[in-house]
Amino acid sequence: MDVRLPKIIRGSAEILKTTLEGNQFVRIDRRGKLLILWLSGEQQALLIHLKMTGQLIYRHGKEQIAGGHPWPAFEGELPNKYSHVILEFEDGAALFFNDLRQFGFLQLANTDEVALITSKYGLEPGRGDFTEENFLEVLQKKRGKLKAVLLDQTIFSGLGNIYVDESCFWAEILPTRTVESLSEGERKRLFTAIVQVIDEAILLRGTTVHDYVDANGNRGNYSDKLQVYGRVGETCQRCGATIQKIKFAGRGTHFCPGCQF
DNA sequence: GAGAGTGTTGTAAC
DNA sequence: GGTTACAACACTCT
Numbered sequence: 403m404d405v406r407l408p409k410i411i412r413g414s415a416e417i418l419k420t421t422l423e424g425n426q427f428v429r430i431d432r433r434g435k436l437l438i439l440w441l442s443g444e445q446q447a448l449l450i451h452l453k454m455t456g457q458l459i460y461r462h463g464k465e466q467i468a469g470g471h472p473w474p475a476f477e478g479e480l481p482n483k484y485s486h487v488i489l490e491f492e493d494g495a496a497l498f499f500n501d502l503r504q505f506g507f508l509q510l511a512n513t514d515e516v517a518l519i520t521s522k523y524g525l526e527p528g529r530g531d532f533t534e535e536n537f538l539e540v541l542q543k544k545r546g547k548l549k550a551v552l553l554d555q556t557i558f559s560g561l562g563n564i565y566v567d568e569s570c571f572w573a574e575i576l577p578t579r580t581v582e583s584l585s586e587g588e589r590k591r592l593f594t595a596i597v598q599v600i601d602e603a604i605l606l607r608g609t610t611v612h613d614y615v616d617a618n619g620n621r622g623n624y625s626d627k628l629q630v631y632g633r634v635g636e637t638c639q640r641c642g643a644t645i646q647k648i649k650f651a652g653r654g655t656h657f658c659p660g661c662q663f
Numbered sequence: 664g665a666g667a668g669t670g671t672t673g674t675a676a677c
Numbered sequence: 678g679g680t681t682a683c684a685a686c687a688c689t690c691t
Contacts, residue, residue: 409685453685454669455669455687502687555672564670611670
């Protein structure tokens with residue numbers, strides 16, 4: 403392991419290094435936007451958060467490339483000036499943690515710590531318990547700005563600024579509404595929209611605005627599907643009105659004033 | 664060149 | 678408690 407920018411490591415970089423040395427990743431989990439890479443024995447895990455601009459890129463080893471592997475090798479220059487941590491594998495493969503803004507982190511955690519951290523995450527799209535019934539129940543207990551509630555990882559986890567704006571668009575609800583003002587029908591539309599947006603975004607391997615790439619270094623294709631995010635001043639594809647952007651709940655917030663209410 | 668804004672989240676202040 | 682401002686940071690855009 404090569405730690406080029408120690409502050410990216412939460413806790414001791416030395417202990418992390420020693421722990422990873424000769425060890426194996428045996429299982430990969432995710433909770434919200436947090437990656438959980440379990441080590442041999444599953445008593446410890448490497449937690450990785452990419453925050454805004456983090457990238458985790460896997461480069462195949464020469465042996466794998468010679469043997470033929472299912473994915474194309476990453477073409478870009480690696481490491482680059484944003485490669486702050488590099489994990490090297492025995493077969494010559496490497497995992498690069500790149501992060502322009504340096505907000506992301508790597509952290510070693512034991513089973514209890516992982517349990518404590520993940521227990522704070524809320525109902526999550528993509529998990530089995532993200533049902534309409536559960537969604538409505540969680541929403542029922544909340545009040546205040548819809549956008550803020552959807553972004554709150556302790557209430558619903560996994561949704562970020564892009565998918566919240568897009569989900570509100572598809573539900574035809576303004577993100578500036580309060581939760582308590584939403585009718586039963588609107589709440590159900592919102593649930594459906596979130597499921598639809600997340601499912602399609604995953605299918606298209608995410609959304610690249612600037613830096614996001616998947617483990618193979620490829621950009622996400624959901625960017626082409628965005629209806630409001632990043633489209634301020636453009637025409638709404640549903641009603642023809644002009645997409646607006648405001649600052650709301652501390653975040654850039656995009657919506658169509660013509661067909662979101 | 665200055666200033667605002669950027670996909671996240673934790674903390675502090677009100 | 679909710680809300681807001683701000684912090685972390687480097688870069689792009691206006």
